[in-house]
Amino acid sequence: MLVICxxxxxxxxxxxxxxxxxxxxxxxxxxxxxxxxxMDSFRFVRSEKGRITWRLDSRKxxxxxxxxxxxxxxxxNFSSADHREAKLFxxxxxxxxATGNTLIRRITHDVKIVxxxxxxxxxxxxFWKAGERxxxxxxxxxxxxxxxxxxxxxxxxxxxxxxxVVKNNVKAVLQE
Numbered sequence: 347m348l349v350i351c352x353x354x355x356x357x358x359x360x361x362x363x364x365x366x367x368x369x370x371x372x373x374x375x376x377x378x379x380x381x382x383x384x385m386d387s388f389r390f391v392r393s394e395k396g397r398i399t400w401r402l403d404s405r406k407x408x409x410x411x412x413x414x415x416x417x418x419x420x421x422x423n424f425s426s427a428d429h430r431e432a433k434l435f436x437x438x439x440x441x442x443x444a445t446g447n448t449l450i451r452r453i454t455h456d457v458k459i460v461x462x463x464x465x466x467x468x469x470x471x472x473f474w475k476a477g478e479r480x481x482x483x484x485x486x487x488x489x490x491x492x493x494x495x496x497x498x499x500x501x502x503x504x505x506x507x508x509x510x511v512v513k514n515n516v517k518a519v520l521q522e
Contacts (some may be wrong), residue, residue: 380411388417393445394475400424400476402441402448415441420450422474424505429461432505434472434481445474457483465491469501479505486515495519 361395388407392400405419422434436450436457450457451471459467459481474480482502489496489510500513 382409382411384408388415390415390441390443390446397427398425399479400446404439409443413443415443417441421447422448422450424479426506432459432509434459434474436472446474448474448476449473463491465489467501467503481505484513493521495521 385407386405388402388404390402390414391398400422402417402420402422403420404415404417407415407417409415417439420434420436420438420439424432424434434450434457435455437453437455439448439450441448442491449471450473452469454467457470457472459465459472467487469483470485471483475482480502482498486499487497487501489501496510496512496516496518498512498514499517502511502513503509
């Protein structure tokens with residue numbers, strides 16, 4: 347009984363004097379970063395006027411309080427109104443589930459995009475800006491197609507327009 351009274355008096359003293367209690371950094375949760383759920387087979391779909399414009403699938407996802415999903419083994423399928431398609435593959439990434447913006451990065455394998463018209467893009471990381479339907483990378487990349495070999499550093503590609511802008515160190519070989 348004496349121990350319980352001493353403990354209660356100690357807690358009362360701490361609370362009364364408003365002293366801060368030290369909590370190690372590893373045990374503190376970041377604001378908005380608290381994990382809410384972990385799931386296998388995560389799927390996120392965006393559509394416009396009843397047509398699916400892109401769909402993300404991942405083997406595993408952790409969803410946080412700030413609406414961020416941390417994912418593993420990612421595949422994003424893009425489709426355009428003219429029925430062109432592209433698939434993006436990556437080892438890991440994070441997505442803002444409110445906007446759909448997604449950063450995909452390499453862990454063991456390059457991030458790659460394969461298109462329905464036989465183009466292959468490889469790089470270390472890609473950022474998908476969902477609202478603009480644009481992929482970007484600041485990393486070195488390679489683009490291989492039936493008529494072109496292109497490499498450089500830094501790329502911006504518009505999925506709908508089929509345009510590519512290369513920032514630096516452009517090397518291209520055109521084939522007939």
